[in-house]
Amino acid sequence: MSKSVVATDKAPAALGPYSQAVRAGDALYVSGQIGLVPGTKDFAGDDVESQTEQVMKNMGEILKAAGADFDAVVKTTILLADMDDFAKVNAIYGARFPNDPPARACFTVKTLPLNAKIEIDAVAYLGD
Template sequence: MHEVIYTKHAPEPIGPYSQAILAGNTLYVSGQIPINPETTQLIKSSIEEETHQVMKNIAAILKEAGADFSNVVKCGIFVKDMGDFAKVNEVYGQYFLDNPPARETVEVSALPKNVNVEISCIAYIA
């Protein structure tokens, strides 16, 4: 059994997927891009602002599932330019102050809506 997790405080899915799925005690959060859920507009001002919006979207989904960043055990980061890695990493690190999760960061040729960063995660719900 699994449960679809949905919140209006994160962007609407732009395809046939859920914001997150809770399967047992494991929460799978779909890749989030820098869309402001209140305005539905893309944030494209800087890679730092894009990354903050992505992390805010993830936070809203985690909260809906009764979790927060301390529950995250794995993240996947996808960037269009590995030259942005240090800036993305700086912002990302602000959300994981203690015991950061496992993760990978991968440069890709394109992302949905031509954004510069997308992040997904897996969390454990106790």
């Protein structure tokens, strides 16, 4: 099985010793994305809606760099700073997956990197 790092400057650089994504065979593992604007250390906004929109944009750019799109995503994990934001996040997230949405888990956590309001990671299938 081959393994390769996927990276793009159209999404924020990793904040630590990890890659934006790694392709292993037909699987793409996208690291957790927070709502940072690429090329800056600034969040897209202070609210969960603007951060979620930016998370999805960042993830979309990483998928694109791997030759994929949201249709290839088979599993995601959403981490929320506040479960009261679930409905707001769900509306924005759901717009990216109008047909056959991926499997998903959603958790509330005590703290996210840089005090983000949301983080989402993904696994995509690149076969077929």
